[in-house]
Amino acid sequence: MCWGWTASESSQQARRLIWSCSTTTSWCGVCCEAVDGSTSTARITVRGSPVRPVTIPALREWQPGAGSFEPGSPVRVVLAATLSETAEVFARDLRALGVDVEVIVQGGPPARGDVQLRLDAADPGLGAEGYRLELGQAAVITANTAAGVFYGTRSLLQLLAxxxxxxxGVARDWPRYGERGLMVDIGRKHFDYDWLAARVRELAYLKLNRLHLHFTEDIGWRIESDRNPPLHAEQHLRKQQVRDLVALAARHHITVVPEIDLPGHMGAALAPHPEFQLRDASGTANPGKLDYTIDGARQFVTELIEEYLPLFPGHLWHTGADEFLGPAHYARYPQLERYAKQTYGSDANAKDGVLGLLNEVNDLVRGRGKTLRMWGDGLGGGRAVGVDPSVDVEWWTDITPLSELAPVPTPRQVLDAGHRIHNASWYPTYYTNLPAPEPPRPDLPGMYEKWRVHRFRGQRYVDGTVGAPYHDIDPAEAANLGSTLHVWNDEPEQETAAEIARGIHQRLRVLAQHTWESPCLVPSYAEFEPLIIRVGDAPGA
Structure with missing residues (x-):
């Protein structure tokens, strides 16, 4: 039995943690004693034996050994030169924990107390992000790729903390889903570089690998613009800060995904260009909507995308495409249907023009080696045009009055149309601050106990059990890419950045567990919370 003090964003007060763990039985008792003397105990019931060490996400496979790994003083991190960047990140994190570290490039077997990082393709079952962690006299992390080695260091870092x-013992561990991450609406609310950098470190600690920046909105364009007049708001990220953030993310094996939302949600971009705003038959402008029937407006879109493409070297580009016009509103803008018929034939309807624009954007970004993605509510509604199947779809709702001329396609219909799908379900991945009648924030017990990445659900719910049925797909569906937690700031002043960081803390850990999709250590969220405290927070986050 041993104890220690911890305080984190996930807890409102410091707690003394008392652990009573057995390596020979199928449980581990965790007692959390608050500073006021009150206690609560969670019994970690692991399905099957042997007990796995506590990490988030949980280790997929574990074979216990005799004894323990005792790091040297200083800890020597030994590696081949090709893993130097991974080693430096790991060493930085160990130093943040107060551990003295030496990084040594050398071959040969490790000494007692060393941490050895190795690349070896002898275990193809680990895939591109899996790893093998051997703990004994030394700690040896072996993987097929640098990403796998990095994730092995995350597990070891959590254990050492x-x-x-x-x-x-020996662990073999790999993720089920290739996309695991966080989206932040920085268009409506500015977040500074330090806040975003802290999220990168937090994501990496949990083996999450995507940071999606929704950086354009009606009320704000949040990355420096080179145009004259510039588009960016007073509070914005400089392009050099974005480059630094992308580089930091890359060192932590995180892809930064940019989003320029169009043809709706373009108020900030169109404010200096009223000539491209959508106008009804009376000439009244809709300031947040692009009139893509104007040649210059489509050229404007091309120029915007081309300005920011070099800033984001990752393989993904998000074009939004949500909430352009509600079904009853298209008739107010007769130029939309007229353009569609002239461009796509007499059978076309007004929505075909939107879908055609998305295909043009797709051609542009694919020509730069990137894959386009869009929000799922903008996918349907056309008669003559369909979105190219190469476009990935982030499915977030099954009902919205703001965007469709037809019912929103179900996840199964999205897949049947040839698209890959990403689970962006409102329940439970949306962290919003919208007042009623919008639904409350998804409950954490329901997220942990009822939801999995193959389960899709929109905004008609009370909690994880009560609400509209889930749209379930095959858990083994290869075209299901993964899931992301979404921070939306429709009411930008309602919470501070620090409050948002605290608010998403537990949710990120549940998401990490379910997107990695190793067997859960415990069946209930009440039992999972003490594990969150035990694993702690990323060093430096």
């Missing part, structure tokens, strides 16, 4: 000795 806990108060008890690191148990000896």
């Amino acid at each position: 806990q108060p008890e000795p690191v148990p000896a």
